[in-house]
Amino acid sequence: MTLRSPNDRETEDEPVRHAVRTYAALQPGLHVATDRYVAIITTLLDDAGINYLSITGRTKSVASFAAKAVRTIDGEPLYSDPLSQITDVVGIRVITYLQSDVTAVAQLFADQLTIIDDRDLGEETAREGRFGYASRHLLISSPAVQRPASVQVRTVLQHAWAEFEHDIRYKGTVPAELAPDLERRFTLAAGLLELADREFPEIRNRLQSSLEERHPDFDPADPRISSQELATFLASQYPDASWSRTNHYGWISGLLLELGITSLEELGGLLASVDMDALIARMGYRYPAGVVRRLDDALLAVFGARYVGLTGNAHRIPLLTSRLEKLSGRSANS
Secondary structure, eight states: OOOOOHHHHHHHHHHHHHHHHHHHHHHHHHHHHHHHHHHHHHHHHHHHTOOOSEEEEEEOOHHHHHHHHTOEETTEESOSSHHHHOOOSEEEEEEESSHHHHHHHHHHHHHHSEEEEEEEHHHHHHHTTOOOOOOEEEEEEOTTOSSOEEEEEEEHHHHHHHHHHHHHHTTTOSOGGGHHHHHHHHHHHHHHHHHHHHHHHHHHHHHHHHGGGOOOOOOTTOOSOOHHHHHHHHHHHSTTSBOOOHHHHHHHHHHHHHTTOOSHHHHHHHHHTSOHHHHHHHHOOOSOOBHHHHHHHHHHHHHTHHHHTSGGGGGGHHHHHHHHHHHTTOOTTO
């Protein structure tokens, strides 16, 4: 057996120490990249009309980077070049309500960003005949940001399971004698949550079909169409569309008020003039666009540049302009 001298070990460790020092110098600037990715992804999902619970970002700490950089397998370093091989220094997490929205988010990224890597860990687990960790992991890049970002996309139930398991299993708090029983219980919980994830779309569909029969309360002193009224109306107007984010109903109600539309009767009459089949053909929806996105496009089709110029749309003029060109049959380069 060949014994390594302390000098040999120091020589082997030097690349890691250099990488950690370099990362420590870079890390403050990576917070900007993280915030930029959160903003880009939020804009993409909102514009596509995909429903989601949250979008959060984190920049890997220097301590976490160092701990990962020194990992070994069978005594050999896992990373020969930690700075380029550790790809999750910018991390984004997207939490959705339904599994179909996880798929839609991944498709959206494939269309609008560059996908460097894409792993569906839930599918990998299922192919092995097991229940367990389920999450879509993507490595993406954008021309607007110099660094790639590691993105986890999962449902709220998948997230709950993963967070609890990580908190319990990876903190060294499981006594050896309890490990087999806890492993079985974690597996059972994963199976139950997968079943619940399959039931949620059916629950949503049944609720959506019953919204036509509801008569929500509203404030007569508020000139806007209430969020509840609008949600009920849009569910019946676009029965094939998915729900939108809760706060988006109030937001687009404000846009309706800017247009002088303060009743469902007025809105219904306006939408009756829209050729929805032609609109859908022009937009070519690739994702389960929510009802608010569908209304947004209908208003854009009717009012055109006037709609783009509304005060409530000031933050998304380029996006609306691009969509208006699509509705008009013109490309941005024509």
